[in-house]
Amino acid sequence: MARIVIAGSGFGGLITAVRLRRHLRNLPQHTITVVAKDPQFLYRPSLVGVAFGEQDLKHITFDLAPTYRRLGIEFRAAAVTGIDPEARTVSTTEGDLAYDKLVVALGERLAPEEIPGLAEYGYSVCNGEEALRLRAALEQYTGGPAVVGFCQNVQTGGPAFEVALALQGRMARLHQEGPIQFVDPLPRMWAPAGPEAGEFMVRTFAERGITRRGPVTIKRVEADRVVLGDDTELESRLTILLPPFRGHEAQRALAGDNPRGWIETDKTMRAKRHPDVFVAGSAVGFEGPKQGHTAMLQAEVAAYNLARDLGAVSGPEREYVHEMSCVLDLGGGEGLFVRRSLWNEEVREASLGRTWPLAKEALAYAFVNTPIFKEWGISAHGLRLPRWLAGTDLISRS
Numbered sequence: 001m002a003r004i005v006i007a008g009s010g011f012g013g014l015i016t017a018v019r020l021r022r023h024l025r026n027l028p029q030h031t032i033t034v035v036a037k038d039p040q041f042l043y044r045p046s047l048v049g050v051a052f053g054e055q056d057l058k059h060i061t062f063d064l065a066p067t068y069r070r071l072g073i074e075f076r077a078a079a080v081t082g083i084d085p086e087a088r089t090v091s092t093t094e095g096d097l098a099y100d101k102l103v104v105a106l107g108e109r110l111a112p113e114e115i116p117g118l119a120e121y122g123y124s125v126c127n128g129e130e131a132l133r134l135r136a137a138l139e140q141y142t143g144g145p146a147v148v149g150f151c152q153n154v155q156t157g158g159p160a161f162e163v164a165l166a167l168q169g170r171m172a173r174l175h176q177e178g179p180i181q182f183v184d185p186l187p188r189m190w191a192p193a194g195p196e197a198g199e200f201m202v203r204t205f206a207e208r209g210i211t212r213r214g215p216v217t218i219k220r221v222e223a224d225r226v227v228l229g230d231d232t233e234l235e236s237r238l239t240i241l242l243p244p245f246r247g248h249e250a251q252r253a254l255a256g257d258n259p260r261g262w263i264e265t266d267k268t269m270r271a272k273r274h275p276d277v278f279v280a281g282s283a284v285g286f287e288g289p290k291q292g293h294t295a296m297l298q299a300e301v302a303a304y305n306l307a308r309d310l311g312a313v314s315g316p317e318r319e320y321v322h323e324m325s326c327v328l329d330l331g332g333g334e335g336l337f338v339r340r341s342l343w344n345e346e347v348r349e350a351s352l353g354r355t356w357p358l359a360k361e362a363l364a365y366a367f368v369n370t371p372i373f374k375e376w377g378i379s380a381h382g383l384r385l386p387r388w389l390a391g392t393d394l395i396s397r398s
């Protein structure tokens, strides 16, 4: 009998749990316990809509306890405070949990404190509280210079592009004046998405009067300005910056000397120094984008290889292949879909069309409101549309 503990229940933890339950359906002697500090799942890709008043937070969340009850998985709503890989124990605010196999899926810790003034004067959309705080700030904002973007050490820049475009659309509707300046540390516009998507975003920003400054770092944020690493000062009445990401303190013992506190794994999603520990989602120490998409792909690999350790599946170990995939809502009903391999050149997709925002919304609705993904374990990663619905192909056009 193996005691399996999954720490965290976002995209990484939830999909690992559902997949494991399926792999272990004929081996009831193995127990699965999920522990997460938030009793609800939050569909984070819809948070931009919450900030701009188009979505209600309650429509993008669901209770985890009944979901896990239906799956026969024990769920504990508690914060993990530490992990002892030698004693194989997870410490939580509700007591210790002993494990034989552990999956860490705690996501990223937002670290605004790394940039003076950011927590005080900046806004973001990274969690429900922040999205609502920004919503309230937008109601007060009557126009004037705005700075939008993401700080150094952020590994999910996509939401900031959506925020900049949504802000521009809102200001145009309300006849408010900018300007909007976009700041980010990437070597070129949206570099991980590839040159075609990046050049498209350069043109889109130019058409909408958004100026990109990059690559830049953020030194500090003040009430009326953003100070860049080279001491350039950008006037700002509304500052929306995604804060730096770090690994959670609770996983410190597994992160070793990783400078940002991430847990390093091999491609089987097994922690490098701890073979009984798997990792899925933002907690993993891979370079490049940290997404719901990558978290779910990693969760499937982790669940399969863990089940294989227990003799529940046969065949060779599976390996994760890093790729990004997302739909940027461009406003006005238009969307940009990008899917791209990050370790090789195998997948290069970028298309522009009006079906993408609808597909994105449909996926969000299905994820939150139906059992398709969260109970049946059907893969939720990577939107696919038939060629005739996918719109303009930016790769073949370039």
Ligand SMILES: Cc1cc2nc3c(=O)[nH]c(=O)nc-3n(C[C@H](O)[C@H](O)[C@H](O)COP(=O)(O)OP(=O)(O)OC[C@H]3O[C@@H](n4cnc5c(N)ncnc54)[C@H](O)[C@@H]3O)c2cc1C
Pocket: 007, 008, 009, 010, 011, 012, 013, 035, 036, 037, 038, 044, 045, 046, 047, 048, 078, 079, 080, 081, 105, 106, 107, 108, 125, 126, 127, 156, 158, 159, 248, 250, 280, 281, 282, 283, 290, 291, 292, 293, 294, 295, 325, 326, 327
């Ligand atoms: C505005 C926005 C838009 C986005 N859009 C997209 C998109 O379009 N496509 C895409 O693929 N990705 C998108 N992302 C990124 C995506 O949401 C994240 O990459 C994803 O949520 C990471 O999944 P995760 O499971 O690693 O972590 P999370 O989803 O952050 O889950 C972490 C889990 O760990 C729990 N936890 C944290 N700390 C503790 C603790 N100490 N003890 C116990 N439990 C703890 C939490 O309660 C939660 O259950 C977006 C993100 C944002 C903010």
